Amino acid sequence: ELGRSFALAWEEAMTREGLIDFDDQIRRAAELLSDKDMAGWISYKLDRQFDHILVDEAQDTNEAQWDIIRALTGEFFTGIGQRENALRTIFVVGDYKQAIFRFQGTSPEEFRRAGERVRRLMNFAVENAATLKIADSRKPRPLQELGLEQSFRSANEVLGFVDKAITDLGPESLGITEPYNAHKGQPFAGHVALWRPVGGAPAADEEADAGDAGEENWLSEPERE
16 A cells, blocks of 8 residues: 555656656657657667667566667668668677566566567578678678576586576576576585575474474563563
8 A cells, every 4th residue: 555655646746747767768768669650760860870789687678678679779680771881789688597577577588589589680681681692791690699608706506506496497487498508607615595485374284393393482571471
């Protein structure tokens, strides 16, 4: 109830002051770039502004943000562009195993769909360039995919546990549909500690185990009374 009241008051205050927040920026930018009356002109203007796009933490990029990226890169695959000697690139870094913001509308599935779409567009551009016999200096390149199995800041013991967890959970549950290599870490000390989840009433057998183990009640003496 408190969160709902705050959200309504927040929306009312922004409307009154003529302000937008971060989510509004994403949503409105996506709407503007997809507007059929404006999208062509915007794409034309943006095509003159940049040649390279970097998307970091791609596993936490939601659908509206991918819509923006699609609009920004649309002209990358439609021809040689307004500056025909420029090599235009898109570089995306993401890890399915670190997708933890589903509550913000992100998902590994969105990441995978975005990759498939870019792959199709790039392959089509490569095939088209071969048909038109475009010179090597301007020839489009196919999508190149690199793994993230090498880590320079985590121990082998930790990454070994990650690999075992993926095997037990099933790669598909994390959005991993392609074969992957075992992770490689660093030869320094590492430790994985599994803590008992906290929440809800304990099951009957857990209560019995706690009593047999002689665990003390966490309540203070006055609270016990």
